[in-house]
Amino acid sequence: MSYTYEFPRPALTVDCVVFGLDDRDLKVLFIRRGIPPFADRWALPGGFVRMDESLEEAARRELLEETGVEQVFLEQLYTFGDVKRDPRDRVVTVAYYALINLSEHNIHAATDAKDAAWFPVADPPKLAFDHDRILATALARLKGKVRYEPIGFELLPQKFTLSQLQKLYETILEQPLDKRNFRKKILGMQLLVELDELQSDVPHRAARLYQFDEHKYAQLKQKGFNFEL
């Protein structure tokens, strides 16, 4: 089977930058390539866009196929289309970034025996294609957006402590925050529900758990409220 067109067309792919957070640092997920070009190099999960699916559907499908990740925050990042970004053929890729919480998602290696692994964003391996540039773009976006949209919560479990939340911001923004000021500010927004529940299994005083109130955020946002760290 083959497909013929009057004018040449670039190939179109999607690639996903998947961020996760553990108690150490911010991580990003890569897949080991099985085939040339860049065989054995690490690369972003991604693949060709099919004719019967939208770009976001393609990104979600690839994410599921290659990493088993489903139902996550996913947002279009940028489209990379330099002529020589793929050495063989003209390939334009629409990049997405995803935020997942590592404690509630299990990443399995891909179906086709390539393996998947998390790397600290600060210290990624050598990557295929222009994927280092895509990663840098995604990081910049995350760093910018986390301050004025409450997307950080996507990286935490549903129930979290204020210290976890603060650490998240400190990690992403790469700057320390004052504990009291942080709590005052975040609680002042009234977007967190204080649960009747404490941390368990910690070797020190257990912290209170909170939940992000998406419904309330949607309401406030409509009234002109702006989240701002």
Add this chain to the structure above:
Amino acid sequence: MSYTYEFPRPALTVDCVVFGLDDRDLKVLFIRRGIPPFADRWALPGGFVRMDESLEEAARRELLEETGVEQVFLEQLYTFGDVKRDPRDRVVTVAYYALINLSEHNIHAATDAKDAAWFPVADPPKLAFDHDRILATALARLKGKVRYEPIGFELLPQKFTLSQLQKLYETILEQPLDKRNFRKKILGMQLLVELDELQSDVPHRAARLYQFDEHKYAQLKQKGFNFEL
């Protein structure tokens, strides 16, 4: 001549949302389509990406070919790839937005006899494809970005008065601003060069002219300075 591939490929285009500002309001540029689908409808300037040009190059080329506009602020906006956004074929489009100052650019109708015209963004004509959605996305981006990047100056002549600048922000943000506070804030940033020159040909007291200091902005930005209206 024809081109054959093993798997089907979407067609790839670029479209440009071109913003301009006159003394009335914010305007956007459309081209009258000559051919189906949507013959005679207004549409964004744009066209197919060639194999030997990057996406931004394609956008600049189309802009030049269809409107005569050159050397303007141009930034990638978003990529639209819904399956049925073009009724004939699968077409994915990478949208860009451009900011130009109407007083220093002459928009000519396109080479191929379609005509081009400016419309108020608040009252656009009925548009081809999903171009209304693209316009809405561009407006949202402009409105958001103008507050924390000094891109508004791209819409003004090189030399402008503080009142023009204020009106620009009031128009884009759709809210009135206090004159004294606005001046205090914008002058406080030290990004404007006060010229030894006044407005001419106005039927009232002539206002002082200013110029944006791009060089200084680049310096300050590097040192961690953030423009913020």
Add this chain to the structure above:
DNA sequence: TCAAAAGTGTTATGGTTACACCCATGA
């Protein structure tokens, strides 16, 4: 009892907001 993190208020500072009048110019 010790280590480790949780939790909690106050003060100083700086930026934002609100607000009204005189000035210069050309018609």
Add this chain to the structure above:
DNA sequence: TCATGGGTGTAACCATAACACTTTTGA
């Protein structure tokens, strides 16, 4: 002389930043 926009300062208010000790818990 009138109409039109140009240009200017101050005070109240609010948000941010800096800062240290007590509490709880499990080991």
